[in-house]
Amino acid sequence: MSQVGAITRTMSRSARCAIALLVVTLSVAECWAAGSVEPRIEAIRIGFDGRYKLGRWTMLDVALVGGAHPATAKITVTVTDGDDVPCRYHLLDDRPVQLVPGRTTNVQLPVRIGRDGRGLTVRVDTALGEGVERTFLAGAGADELPWALDERERLYVVIGQSLGLGRSANNDVNVPAVAEAAIDDVGRLPTRWLGYDAADAVIIASSRPEILDRLVAPHTREYEALVEWMELGGRLILAAGSEADRIIRPRIAERVAGIEQLKRVGALERFAGRKKHVPLTFRGEPNSLSVARLENPLGVVLVEEGNLPLIVDSAQRFGTLSFLTFALDRPPIADWPGRLPLLQRLLDEPLQPLDSVSASLRVNNLGYSDLAGQFRGALDRFAGVTVVPFWIVGASVLGYILLIGPVDFWLVKRVLKRPELTWVTFPTIVLVVSLAAYAAASWAKGNIIWVNHVELVDVDNQTGALRGTSWINIFSPRTATYELNLKTTHQPAKAIFTWLGLPGRGWGGMQARTTGTRLFERPYEVAPDLGTLNGVPIDVWSTKSFLARWQATGDVRLIDTEQLIAQPGQPLEGSLTSQLDLDDALLVYDRWAWPLGHVQHGATITIDTRSRRDLQTAVKEVHVTRDAHGNAVGFQAQTFDPAGTDTWSILRQMMFYRAAGGAAYTHLTNDYQSFLDLSELLKLKRAMLLGRATGDNRASELLNRSAPLSGQLNYQCYYRIVLPIGSAP
Secondary structure (H helix, E strand, O other): OHHHHHHHHHHHHHHHHHHHHHHHHHHHHHHHHHOOOOOEEEEEEEOEOOEOEOOOEEEEEEEEEEOOOOEEEEEEEEEEOOOOOEEEEEOHHHOOEEEOEOOEEEEEEEEEOOOOOOOEEEEEEEOOOOOEEEEEOEOOOOOOEOOOEOOOOEEEEEEOOOOOOOEOOEOOOOEOOEEEEEEOOHHHOOOOHHHHOOOOEEEEOOOOHHHHHHHOOOOOHHHHHHHHHHHOOOEEEEEOHHHHHHOOOOOOEEEEEEEEEEOOOHHHHHHHOOOOOOOOEEOOEEOOEEEEEEEEEOOEEEEEEOOEEEEEEEEEOOEEEEEEOOOOOOOOHHHOOOHHHHHHHHOOOOOOOOOHHHHHHHHHHHOOOEHHHHHHHHHOOOOOOOOOOHHHHHHHHHHHHHHHHHHHHHHHHHHOOOHHHHHHHHHHHHHHHHHHHHHHHHHHHOOOOEEEEEEEEEEEOOOOEEEEEEEEEEEEOOOEEEEEEEEEOOOOOOOEEEEOOOOOOOOOOOOOOOOOOOOOOOOEEEOOOOOEEEEEEEOOOEEEEEEEEEEEOOOOOOEEOOOOEOOOOOOOEOEEEEOOOEEEEEEEEOOEEEEEEEEOOOOEEEOOHHHOEEHHHHHOOEEEEEOOOOOEEEEEEOOOOOOOOOHHHHHHHHHOOOOOOOHHHHOOEOOOOHHHOOHHHHHOOEEEEEEEEOOOOOOEEEEEOOEEOOOEEEEEEEEEEEEEOEOOO
16 A cells, blocks of 8 residues: 555656746747747848948947836947947937837937957847846848948949949949949938938939938928938939928929920930930820929029029038939839939939059958048058057067077077076067067157047038048057047037948958957947947057037138139139138139138238139149249149048048049049038039138047046147129129
C-alpha cells in the first residue's frame, strides 16, 4: 500500500506541474494574441522610399506596436556620425508617444547618418518596463536599413506619378546616376524642411485636385515644410496646369485669369530640343493643350506661346521656382516623348561631367573630390598648431628602430661587453624616446583649444530674410567632451547645430569602408531641438568639424537699392548705399562683376560700367598682367588649386559654382553643400553684393556649456546680400 500511495502522490505532483505549465503556456499565448507585454518595434522607413544620403538630414519613420498595456514611451535612435562616433537622436521637443495595446503608431524624427554599413538602433523606453531596442543593419532586405545613395547621385522627389527621371550612372563619361522617388501620398512627405535636405529638386507633377487640395491647403505642415526648404535654397518645379488657381503660396502671378486652349506649342518643343511634336490630336481628332493664363507673372518668362507664358522662373528668397502653366500628368504632355528632355532642361541636365581621371586623382592624392572636403581641410589648419611633415615622422620611426636594434646591440656587445645589460638599456631607450616624442608633440600641438569659425550670412534684401551657415573646426589638446551650441545675434533665430562629415570615399570619408572598432563607443546626445550636442568627444590633439544653419526673418535692409536698375541685356546702372562695413566687396549681376574694394557703412556707391569685369574672372583667382613698362593692362584668371587652403577663395567657388565654370574650373564637385550656390538667381533679376564683414559684425558665437568656448578663436564673417533689380521706366 505504501508503494501504491507513493506512486499516486508522484502522479498527483506530475499532474499539478503539467496543469501549471499548461496555464502558463495559455497565458503567454493570450499575451501574444492581445499583444506582447512590451511594445514592439515593427519596422522603419527612411528618406523618400528608402533613398537618402550620408551627412544629410533625412526623416526616419518608425512603426511601433503597443504592448499589453497602454503606455507612454520615449523614442531614441542611435546612428554613427561622419567620424564614426555614435550619436543619439530624440523626437522633436522630446515629446512622449502614447502607445495603445495592439495598435500601430508611427513616429517621425530627423536624423543624420554618417557612415554606410553601421546601421541604426531604435530604442523605446516606457514607465512599465526596462525598454526594448532593435538594431537595423545596412542591407537590401525588407527589415534592413537601405544603403545610402552615392554623394554624386542626383535625387529628384516627384509628388505624383513617376516621370521616368531615374537613370544609371554612365561611368564612361563619369555622369552620375539619377534617383527618382515618386510619392503620391501627401501624408508621407516630410513635415519639416530638414527632410528635403538630400533632395536636389522637388517636382509637383500631379494636377489631381485631391492631391493639390491637401498639399497646398493653407498651414498644412507638409506644404509649409516644402516651401520653407525652397526659400532656403531649394529647387521646386510646380506643374499645376489648369489647377493653378489653387496655388496660394508662393505667388506666381498677380492673378490667374482662367484657362486657355493652345492649338500649337512650337516654343515649348524648341525649348525641349525635340523634333517630335506634342501630339495635339486624339484618335484623329484635333486636340489642344490646356494652360493657365497668368496676368503679370512674377518672374522671368522662359517659354511663351504668343502672349501666353508656359514656363516662368522666379526667385523665392534664396531658392528658385519653375512654374509650368500646363499639366505634366495629362495628355497631350503625358504622351509626348519630349517631356523627359523638357524636365532635364529645367533641371540643368545633362550635368557637366567631372573628368573621371581627375576625380580619382583628387581622392587618391587629396582625400576628397568635393569643394566641401577642401573647405573642411582648410579649416583644419590652426595658427598655433604645427603640422609635422610626414618625412620627419618617417625618419623618427626609422631612427627609433635603429636605436632599439643595431645601436642597442652595438652598445651592449661592443662597448659595455655585457649582453645581459640589454634588460636595462632597451627599456631605457624606449622610455627616453617616448618622453622625447611626447615633448615634441606637446611643443608642436600645444595645450590650447583652437577654434576656426567661418560664417556666411545670406540676406534677401527684398523680404529681410536671413540665412546663416557656420563652419566650425575645433582642435582639442586633450581628450574631452564638449556641450556645444551656437548663439546667434539675429533674434529670434535658432541654430541647428550638427557634426560635419567628409564627403566621398577617401580616407576618413563618409563612404569609406568602416572598420570593426571605434575610438568612442558611448553615444553623445543630440538635443531634441537639434540645437545642442551634449557630451561630444574629441580625442587628444585631434580636431572635429561642425556645421550650423540658422534663419531669421524681420525688417532687415542692409542695402538701399532704390536706384539700382537694369534693362534686359544691359549692364547694371545706378547706385547703392550699404549699412555694413565690407572688405573685398564685389557686386555681381547677370554675367558681370564690379570689384568695389572697401565699402564703408553709410557710403553711397555709384555703379561705373567701365569698371565691370567678367563674372567668371572676378570670382576666380586672378593676377594683374602688365606690359613691358610695368603698367597694368588687364587681369588673367589663374588655375584653381584643389589643394589650396584659402577659405575665402574656396567659399567663393561654392557660392558661385555654376557661374564660375563648375567642375571645368575647380576639378572638384559641389554636391555636398550645393545649397550655397546661388548662381541661378543671377538669371532672375537679382544682383548680389558680397564681402568680408569688418568691425563688430559678429553674427554668432560658439558656446560650450552655455558659456563662450575658451581658447584661441579665428572668426571670419562674410555677407552676401541678394538685391532685387528694377527696370528703367
